[in-house]
Amino acid sequence: MPLLLLPAALLVCVMMMAPMVLLFRYSLNLYSPTQLMVEALSPANYLNAVRDPYYRDVLGTTLWVALLCTLLALAAGFPAGYALARMRGRWKAWLTLLTIFPLMVGNVVRAAGWMTLLGNTGMLNAALRGLGLVGEPVQIMYTTGAVVIGIVTVVLPYMILTLASVIESIPRSVEEAAANMGARPFTVFRRVVFPLSLPGVVAGSALVFILCMNAYATPVLLGGSQFKMMAPAVYDQFVRTTNWPFGAALAFILLFVTLGLTMAGSALLQRRYRG
């Protein structure tokens, strides 16, 4: 039996573990403009990244965009996930398909869709002008707003599906009991449904936060060249500046910050609502 595991396990070991170990090793090397990379065991790249105001700024932007997108996705995903969980029969099957479908369509295609909607001659500006609300086109593309809209819609299906699968397991009778005892709908949500769906809230937010932190196509296409998040900054080090050790260090800073914050956030949320 264990022999059946060998091909897959070997593949993942070689193709995932080895590259990650190598990338981490590179992050401790030093960069030289003539030789590109000098062997070393130095934390210099990490220290430079943290000290450099430019990269501090990039990390800061990434963090607050990711946090904002996670909160927006949670706010919009909760009602949608609840509605999906409480649906029955054919409608539910169709709506689930409609939720999975955008996940399957790549981020580049979806960013292209937002570009057609948000551009200066795009659908939204045409509609605003048609209604006489604005005279000049409003600049939406290449702003933080465009990136936030793009990322939120990319991650929303994950949030909806995660929340729906947890909410499904909450018996309806619990809500009915609260309502019968006189709780208003919002109170039922705040005191009953939300606390019971907390595992879904934590899992969904963690998953979505990780995806937001690592977003690549959406910030590149909707944010333009002036807008920088971590993932595009990492690739730039490999493609444009060929400073691999520094790029490797940036990649691991992104990985560690994301994991650290995700674990801290989950622990905090769970502790807060357990008592």
Place this chain on the structure above:
Amino acid sequence: MNIWDATFWRTLVWRGGVGAVFAVVLLPMVAVVWLSFFNQEIASFPPDGYTWRWYVNAWDQKQFARGFINSLQLAAIATVIGVTAGTAAAVALVRGRFPGRTALSGLLLGPLAVPGVVLGTGLYVFFVQIDNAIDFQIVATLPGLIAAHVLLTIPWTVRLVSASLLGVTASVEEAAANLGARPFTVFRRVTLPMMRAGVVAAALFSFIQSFENLELTLLLVGPGRSTLPVEMLNYLNFRVDPTLAAVAAVQIVLIGALMLITDRFVSLSKVVS
């Protein structure tokens, strides 16, 4: 339906809000399909008229036609390799009794947990290192891309096939074995048919994951050996127009069709949750 009743308005706001969330997620895809039929060459609203010609134009653009074929080929090969290896692993993980199964299943699901940026740059430096060590090119070749994409297909396969195997009890297999079937016969005649739904779903998800992948692919492509998402990204850095919208629309329709076909075999709403 009494419009003076508060419940009516509450229901209306609730349904409208939920509908709006789903609409916003689907909106960009509707917009890009619509744009692909616009008569004018610049992406501006409203349309002058409608035409099919951008689809022909897109196919005439070498980078899109070649990218499309490359992506199809890459996704097909990666799926065959990944689903085979992943299915075998899933059978061993679910039916086997040996130590370290939890750790191994964690390892096999790992590629889903590692961010694409880290894995993508890691694979690139790894391949360059091998290129230099043995003087054999891997970066910007099909084998290199296949190796990277198989990594995407294994976790999906392990997850979906394991789920379908957990749904059926092992006693059916034991019954077949007790009646004298050899292990391979048990697998072919009993286990395989029972997990068919999971394997079909795994193949579909793997194919699409590979076809649409950008992050792992970005650094591994080379001249003439690029994939459709990378070609689209390069094009979109300059502009969005009906030709690109046609390329996007073809993918949207292709993926939609694949999902509907699979849904006839396996209920996707059950597979995912």
